[in-house]
Amino acid sequence: MMSLRRCVLCIVTVACSLAMSSVGSDAGERNLSRGKKLYEKYCLACHGPLGRGDGAVRFAPPVADLTSSEVLTKPDSRLLQSIHEGRPNTAMDTWKRVMSEEATRDVLAYILTFPR
Numbered sequence: 001m002m003s004l005r006r007c008v009l010c011i012v013t014v015a016c017s018l019a020m021s022s023v024g025s026d027a028g029e030r031n032l033s034r035g036k037k038l039y040e041k042y043c044l045a046c047h048g049p050l051g052r053g054d055g056a057v058r059f060a061p062p063v064a065d066l067t068s069s070e071v072l073t074k075p076d077s078r079l080l081q082s083i084h085e086g087r088p089n090t091a092m093d094t095w096k097r098v099m100s101e102e103a104t105r106d107v108l109a110y111i112l113t114f115p116r
């Protein structure tokens, strides 16, 4: 009797955690095609097609190479903040007026797909 009850409990636990993890991954999935569109519209001119900072427009201080370890070692939260708020005293503007937080996360997800 006891072992049957334990078994049922086990199945319920596994089923619950599977349900939870699928909900979690749905919420965590980013819209890369939206990210790509936004990147091409707002970021490519400076950051270049593959994020190397080799876009058409040059600045001092220079445009960040989005594939460099200097940028990639920063936590996502910090990069989201940089995009959202901009970088003081650089050409990197604030994008929060143009992009929602969700859209900003999509752009960051797209940036992270660039070959390193």
Ligand code: HEC
Binding pocket: 038, 039, 042, 043, 044, 045, 046, 047, 057, 059, 061, 062, 063, 064, 066, 070, 071, 074, 078, 079, 082, 083, 087, 090, 091, 092, 093, 095, 107, 108
């Ligand atoms: C007008 C040129 C320009 C445009 C357009 C631009 N950036 Fe930047 N970006 C810069 C410059 C310059 C830096 C380097 C800032 C610094 O030295 O801190 C930078 C830095 C960054 C960084 C690194 C921030 C950090 O904390 O190290 C990220 C990420 C980034 N940009 C993302 C974006 C995204 C996403 C867009 C489009 C929504 C965008 N940038 C549009 C010029 C630009």
